[in-house]
Amino acid sequence: MNTHQTDEGTLSQVVAGRRDRKKAATRKAIEAAASEMYAQQGFRETSVLDITEAVDVSERTFYRYFTSKEDVLFGPWRQDLELAVDLIESRPANEEPLEAMKGALLAMAEHFEQNRQRYFFIAQLASSSPDVAAYQGQVIIPTVVEAFAEGLARRLGVSVTTDLRPYVFAGVAAAAVNAAMVNWVATHGERPLQDLLIEAIDLLDIR
Structure with a gap:
């Protein structure tokens, strides 16, 4: 040597x-x-x-x-998204797509709970600032849906351009997450985010 x-x-x-x-x-x-x-x-x-x-x-x-300054407000959301996608892909192979996403998102919910004051603050700004709301709706949510879809496609061994399932499951799961988050921040965490996510995703009942 x-x-x-x-x-x-x-x-x-x-x-x-x-x-x-x-x-x-x-x-x-x-x-x-x-x-x-x-x-x-x-x-x-x-x-x-x-x-x-x-x-x-x-x-x-x-x-x-x-x-942008909006990007600063939302913190390391891209890194969080990468972690969520990794968790989706690493779920047990026998789980259905939505079940795999549910398991991954429940694991991520603990991170959100630990940083709840930050998310409550962001929600407050989003409700009063068109710029923040626009960034959330036009940048974050579409990016989340796309990343979820690509992760599911890799998990299923299919292409997002030829198989409908990745984007369908990603879209409805993102909507369920958004609904749970809206309830969570509106009530200042009255119910655990994990419980809200379970309820929201179970409402979909898609196989």
């Missing part, structure tokens, strides 16, 4: 680790500053420039991490 090559490899790993930690810290700092400003002065009144000045980063840096 070449000791020099080993040392170089170790050094590269250390540098990469530091870089990743710095990126994560920057992302969290932007999210924290944005959330505080949204709460204090309002979402519409807060600009990307306001956020970057609070964190002392450039707007260019901001856009390396987020596509």
